[in-house]
Amino acid sequence: MFRRLIGLSGVFLALLLGGCQPADATPAAQTGGALTPVVLISTDLDGEVVFEIGIHNEGDAQPENENFSGHWEVVTADGDLRAEGDLLHMGPLPAGGDLLPLRWEGVLDPGEYIMRWGAPGYGSTVIEFEVIDRDGSITVGDQDVWAGDDFPPPERIPGRP
Secondary structure: OHHHHHHHHHHHHHHHHHOOOOOOOOOHHHOOOOEEEEEEEEEOOOOOEEEEEEEEEOOOOEOOEOOOOEEEEEEEOOOOEEEEEEEOOEOOEOOOOEEEEEEEEEOOOOEEEEEEEEEOOOEEEEEEEEEEEEOOEEEEEEEEEEEEOOOOOOOOOOOOO
């Protein structure tokens, strides 16, 4: 009887360990473009530019990811860094929706900018946009968006000068 319990314990342990993934593994649900980095860019009443940064989920609900390793940055068209940060934890993602856990607001002078955001296993997005001063009121102009499976993201939207 004792040997049978040891044998069953060994089988149970093997099944338990066999189902584990290393912490840096990419869950199967994250392949195929179901999860996409997303950034919403706007301005607030104080004339600051606002970035809401997160993930869009086109598939089934996803559990919390405590090993998330996202990075974002905003640079001028000439490549000068203006802001950057990391997102190291992603909460549960609702099916067919967005989770935007990171918000940045700050002053950006009028001009052209590039926002890059992504994470391993989730892909990346690049947004080229312009900050415009219209008679003392700061707004964000047209936004050109690229999204892909690569991480880190390209310096600029591929195929553009």
